Amino acid sequence: MTSMDHTFQPSPASQEGDLNVRELDAMCVNESELQHPWWHNLKYSAWGLLFGIVFVKAEIISWFRIQEMFRFESFHMYGVIGTAVVVGMISIALIKRTGLKTVHGESIHIPDKTFNKGQIYGGLLFGLGWAITGACPGPLFAQMGAGFSVIIVTFLSAWFGTYAYGLLRDKLPH
Amino acid sequence: MLETLKQPWPWYVAGALIGLTVPYLLLVGNKTFGISSSLRHLCAACFPGDIKFFQYDWKKEAWNLFFVAGIALGAFIGAQYLSDPEPIVLAASTQEYLATKGITDTTQLLPSEIFSWDQLFTVRGFIFFVVGGFMVGFGTRYAGGCTSGHAIMGLSSLQWPSLVATMMFMVGGIIMTWFILPYLLTL
Numbered sequence: 481m482t483s484m485d486h487t488f489q490p491s492p493a494s495q496e497g498d499l500n501v502r503e504l505d506a507m508c509v510n511e512s513e514l515q516h517p518w519w520h521n522l523k524y525s526a527w528g529l530l531f532g533i534v535f536v537k538a539e540i541i542s543w544f545r546i547q548e549m550f551r552f553e554s555f556h557m558y559g560v561i562g563t564a565v566v567v568g569m570i571s572i573a574l575i576k577r578t579g580l581k582t583v584h585g586e587s588i589h590i591p592d593k594t595f596n597k598g599q600i601y602g603g604l605l606f607g608l609g610w611a612i613t614g615a616c617p618g619p620l621f622a623q624m625g626a627g628f629s630v631i632i633v634t635f636l637s638a639w640f641g642t643y644a645y646g647l648l649r650d651k652l653p654h
Numbered sequence: 655m656l657e658t659l660k661q662p663w664p665w666y667v668a669g670a671l672i673g674l675t676v677p678y679l680l681l682v683g684n685k686t687f688g689i690s691s692s693l694r695h696l697c698a699a700c701f702p703g704d705i706k707f708f709q710y711d712w713k714k715e716a717w718n719l720f721f722v723a724g725i726a727l728g729a730f731i732g733a734q735y736l737s738d739p740e741p742i743v744l745a746a747s748t749q750e751y752l753a754t755k756g757i758t759d760t761t762q763l764l765p766s767e768i769f770s771w772d773q774l775f776t777v778r779g780f781i782f783f784v785v786g787g788f789m790v791g792f793g794t795r796y797a798g799g800c801t802s803g804h805a806i807m808g809l810s811s812l813q814w815p816s817l818v819a820t821m822m823f824m825v826g827g828i829i830m831t832w833f834i835l836p837y838l839l840t841l
Contacts, residue, residue, distance in 0.1 A: 501710040521720035523682050527675060528724020535725065536732030537659070538668030542763040544744050547752065550824075550831035553745040556665050561805055563669020568687075568810030571677035582684050590686055590811050593798065599819040602796025603804075607826020609789025611835060612782055614764065616801040617794055618689040618725060620787075625726030626733035628764055630771050634787035641791025642693040646707035652796065 503591065535622040543614025550611050596654040660738050675802075676810050685717055686811075688803030690794035692722045755839040768839075778841040797822070 535541045540560060548554035572590070574580070581587055610616055613634055615623055620638060623631040645652075679685040696719070697705075698712035741760040744752075749760070759766045773779035794800040797819045799808060805823065808816020 498710050498714075501706065502715065504707060518716070520683075521717050524679070524685070524717045524721040525724035525727070527678055528721040529728035529731070530671065530724075531675060531721075532725040532728020532730070533732040533736065534663065534668050534671050534728075536729050536763070537663040537736060538665065539662055539742060539763060540668060541729065542742060543765060543769065544742055544748070544752075544760065544763070546827075547831065548745050548748045550827045551745075551748055551751070553748045559665030560669040560672065561801070563666050564673035564675075564806050565809045567670050567673025568676035568806055569812070571673070572680075572810050575677060575680060580681070582681055584683075586684050588680050588684055590680070593808060593813045593815045595815040595818065596798075598796045598798055599804075599815050600822055602793045602798070603819040603822025604793070604826040605789050606793030606797055606800065607823040607828075608830045608834075609786050609793055609826075610801075610823060611827040611830035612786035612838070613790055615790070616689070617693060617790065618722070618800070618802055620790070621689075621692075621722045621725045622729035623764065625729030626763065627730070628762075628769060630769055630774060630783065631764075633774060633783040634790075637784045637787030638791030639693050639696055641788040641793070642690075642795045643697045643701070643708075643791075644788070645792045645795040646694070646697060646705045649707050 531618075532622050532625055535619055536626055541615065541619040541622045541626065546611065546614040598652070598654050601653065656736075660736050662738055662743070672806065673810070676807060683717060686803075687807040688718070688799055689722060689725075690791075690800035690803060691715065692718045693791055694795060695719055752839075755836070757839065776841075778838060781838055781841070793826075 538556075538560060539545050540557070545554070545557055549557035575588055579587075606616075613620075615631070615634070617638065620631060620635050624635060676687050679687050694708070695712045695715045698708040698710060699719075702708035742763060744760060752758070752765070757765045757767050767773075768778070768782055774783060790800075797804065799816065799819060801820075801823065804816040804819040809820060
């Protein structure tokens with residue numbers, strides 16, 4: 481397997497591998513040498529299920545909680561995100577320290593993210609949208625699941641937004 | 655037990671479980687946590703066209719779609735079987751402020767004054783659903799991640815570009831909440 485550290489190229493002239501395309505503007509790409517039957521993916525659904533319950537029960541999908549957060553009038557969301565970061569950080573440190581492998585015995589690799597201006601412009605744009613909709617992409621799925629059917633419109637628009645980005649990507653500053 | 659589960663869960667329980675997603679995904683399949691990419695995989699799966707950005711083997715990232723499907727199902731279970739009949743408890747100052755904008759219904763997680771079908775074809779509804787959604791989908795991909803990919807996974811793995819992105823999320827949210835939403839809410 482080649483290095484997964486990816487150098488950002490706005491308009492690559494050369495033929496890139498499939499992984500390189502997937503890695504563009506993405507935090508979460510993975511390359512496993514292992515092939516599994518499709519039902520192996522259910523272990524992600526199982527965790528997603530727990531995640532969805534947490535989203536509802538801790539009111540993370542609530543538009544009100546996002547308002548409180550951006551108005552600095554409640555600690556709740558800062559507590560949630562802060563705890564998640566600390567737990568994630570300790571977990572990764574432990575995995576690196578112990579050289580723990582996946583359940584299938586692969587060594588764990590976390591790709592590095594290179595800086596580009598998209599993190600500034602895109603981040604700002606997402607922040608503006610987050611405060612309006614009260615949802616980042618995860619909560620969008622949860623709001624629909626929780627029965628707020630009109631969020632289907634928000635979701636479709638977000639999907640289209642991602643498509644529009646792909647369409648315009650070469651023309652945008654990075 | 656069930657009664658306890660039906661109460662709103664405290665931030666440290668939610669934060670810890672969300673944080674544990676990071677090692678869970680790494681350990682069961684070498685996956686890095688991120689949710690906004692699911693929207694990209696949906697583009698790659700449904701209408702890649704001749705856009706290079708969507709021309710990859712999305713099936714290799716299908717786990718991400720299984721994950722978000724789980725989120726929707728989990729939210730259904732949470733709302734259907736574990737829901738708390740009490741109105742959401744908001745900070746008094748937030749509640750007072752929203753009341754001045756005509757938002758008083760705190761019985762659900764989203765205010766019915768905005769998030770209902772009959773609002774969709776109003777100017778405000780168009781901004782909240784269509785424009786807002788577009789900014790979330792476009793912005794997260796442009797930034798290369800959302801709250802999960804950058805703020806949680808990125809910060810957990812000490813990547814400074816993710817810190818930049820997270821700060822910009824906050825800047826955008828603060829600008830919208832303090833300077834633009836007060837006007838949008840009254841449309």
